Amino acid sequence: MTAADDAADAAREKLLDLLRNRVRAPIERRADEILDSFVDDNEGLAAFQLARADLDQLIAHLEHANLKILSRRLDSHRSELSSGIRDMTDSLKSAKSLTHSAELFATVVGVLARIVALA
Numbered sequence: 001m002t003a004a005d006d007a008a009d010a011a012r013e014k015l016l017d018l019l020r021n022r023v024r025a026p027i028e029r030r031a032d033e034i035l036d037s038f039v040d041d042n043e044g045l046a047a048f049q050l051a052r053a054d055l056d057q058l059i060a061h062l063e064h065a066n067l068k069i070l071s072r073r074l075d076s077h078r079s080e081l082s083s084g085i086r087d088m089t090d091s092l093k094s095a096k097s098l099t100h101s102a103e104l105f106a107t108v109v110g111v112l113a114r115i116v117a118l119a
Contacts, residue, residue, distance in 0.1 A: 009066075009069060012062055012065060012066065013066065015062065016059065016062040016063065016066070019055065019058065019059050019062070020059060023055060024055055024056075024059065027052070034048065035048075070115070073115045074112075074115055077111060077115060080111060081108060081111060081112070084104055084107055084108040084111065085108055087104050088104035088105050088108060091104060
């Protein structure tokens with residue numbers, strides 16, 4: 001990944017956080033009150049509901065983009081992860097190597113955690 005890709009990922013994540021926490025969350029906390037305030041304004045109610053749906057769609061789009069990035073990163077480490085998982089599985093077959101299995105498990109989880117942290 002390039003620095004530009006990293007900057008774009010960071011900007012997308014910042015926007016996603018903003019949309020979730022500063023736009024959608026306050027509205028959802030008071031959604032019942034807001035909906036009740038429309039009383040006989042069906043047009044206003046429809047516009048509000050459409051805006052909520054549009055926001056949810058935008059958030060879903062950004063989340064999907066993040067998952068695609070994470071998927072690419074996982075794919076780039078596929079052989080390392082597969083090898084670690086295979087070694088861990090093989091070591092679990094023997095009661096003598098349970099400590100080794102736990103170490104391999106920690107290694108695999110550590111690799112996954114680093115990949116996810118970069119996403």
